[in-house]
Amino acid sequence: MRLIFFSFMAFLALTVTILLPSCSEGNNIDGSIPTVDLTGIQACVRPVVTKEIELKTDSPNPIGDITKLICLDSCFFIMDRLNQTVWKFNESGHLLGKLRKVGATLGEYVDLYDMDLLPDGDLYLMDLSMRKIIRYDSDSFNLVSEIKIPGTALAFSAVDSTKFVFNNAGDKDGININLGIFKTSANNIKPCISAKQKDEYLALGANTTHLWRSGNEIIYYDRFTPDFYLLTADSVLPYFSLLTEKIPTESQVENMIKATRGHDFSSAGMDGETIIDILYAYKNSVGLLFGLNTTPQQHIFQRFDNGKTYLLGTSDSPTVVGMMRGAVGVFGDSFVTVKLPSNDDENPSLILYSLDEI
Template sequence: MKKNIFIACFLFFFVSCQHRKTESVRENVDMCINVDSLSQAKLKVKTLRYIPLEATEQSLIRNITKIVYVAHCYYIFDRIAKKIIVFSDTGKYLYSINKVGGGPGEYVEPVDMDVAPNGDIYVADNATKKIVKYSKDGLQFEEMKVGQYFLSFLLVDNSDFLLADIRSKGILDIALAKYKAGSDNFSIIEPYEHAMKRMIIRYTPHLFFRSETISYYYARFTPFLYAIDKNGNLKRIKLITDKLPTEEKLIEWENNKYGTFSPDGFICDVSACYEADDYILLVTISDFPLYTFVDRGNQKVCNFQSLGKDLNGHSGIKGVANDFFVSYCEPSQKNLQRIIDKSDLCEESRQQFLKLNQEANPILMLFNFKIQ
């Protein structure tokens, strides 16, 4: 997409009470991924596991917005219910964070969450422009005043964060920035070339995709992905495609009522980018999802229009756990019957699924792949 001269102008003009500076990581490209050509290879599910999530009064899930797996636990962010529910790696309910309110240690409108390696939970509250850190048991908290409206974040360490989709003076003008808690340091990494007054609807509820040793971020409407290591160092990945929206198309999408639109063959978002087992799995959204596998050894790229019949009922790639990609399915009668009919279920597991009904919690799906 053609870079406009006014970027430098609006970065100066939309200055808040915080100090902003820009830094560029666009000079180098560390990897290129072609997302336009379909592969003739065969994609097969190598292993598939199901984990039912225990349903109690405290652990009922209305919507799975995000899944983070840390230290043998699944942290599930339910944005509709405004809470985080924590389960063991076998699906047993452990505890939850449900701190809705306007007092200390509470949040009004949580938009994202992340988890530290020790199990501390961080929750972003867009309404109050802060991040709240909760101890592993949820009993202690610490508040970090960001002073910016933002929609997603990534914890780099206890005080360093990456923020995404930052809005100032009613304009969505910053795609990605670095922020250090307790200071005025605010470094812009990726501005929006097309600054927006109205949000163009997203196809992902969060913008950072955390794997075990690396995280990914997609700079929307550009050909660039960022790979972020544990120290916050960024590497740039370029998507090779002819399907990026034009400036005219972005204006058309932004002007549509309620921000809804038809992709019309253009890539309008990335809904997942995780690495597990042998592959990086990237999901780009156009008229239909495209699943791109990048071999972590030789960087060979294979594009598929489907993940296969074995994963019927899945709700998209939501995270990773060890060597598995993570998704979930609803406990519909059809999905439950499909699980029960799996020949490799032990009798104990079969009986466990036979007891479930459509009022149960969603069922986690763990899987990996092989490409032939």
């Protein structure tokens, strides 16, 4: 099958918009979406480094791990789950502040598990153990509010200060939801995309990185289908689907659930040939970059102007271990990856690169 992929603007013009309020009523998203044929990759393309940012901290304790990175204006916010810390740097790599409030009282967290940031400057952290979202001012890191989650969630994105999107979530009765909407005015999580079976997340593995932010837009990936969706402030758009003939059947999923039940969040029973696991998905004005959890890992770039699919070559520029890990965010029109330090007492660096020289 030849590649069928519309340019981004044409796709938005042709696609029926699904409003988030309709999702909050529990409707699943339907409709055909463009398909990316992974067998139709045109050629290899190598990243062009635009900048390397050495991160500088003011203490002998370096960044433990860049679990998540989100950019706001000229600043980088880094979630370091290993150290339960959020670091804030400017575009020169100088430390502007850090947040570490571990505890069980108001404004503190027991298990920092996910982070999001709105363009208005609000920083949101999710405490997995306490089932709450904590809102801070991103300049002062002062507490603004706490929001109790009426159920469970493994990842989230903030649509605005009163509306949140969860994936791998469960409502207060424990019903699994692939993608759900939570409004602070309600006391439940309404499904946008429901799981086909109870405990489906066990069969698919509880990967927490199915929501990725590129500026004001959020990309969501539903591994069971395997479909991508584009979330904006007021809509959920079917984005595209990966072409595969190996989508697991209902009976296969049921068998995988049985294999994993009793040890939650295990990858046991997963069939790599029937589940396409996406490591990340980010977009800029030129195209979409996403990573496949294959052996070896593959990093795919899809241009919007010509609809062609390219495989990233990682043998030379940038010659960093981070390219094998893939992108961790978008800064302006550059993708961001991590250059790992050579010593444990050093900080990682950020590599900004472009893919538009094709």
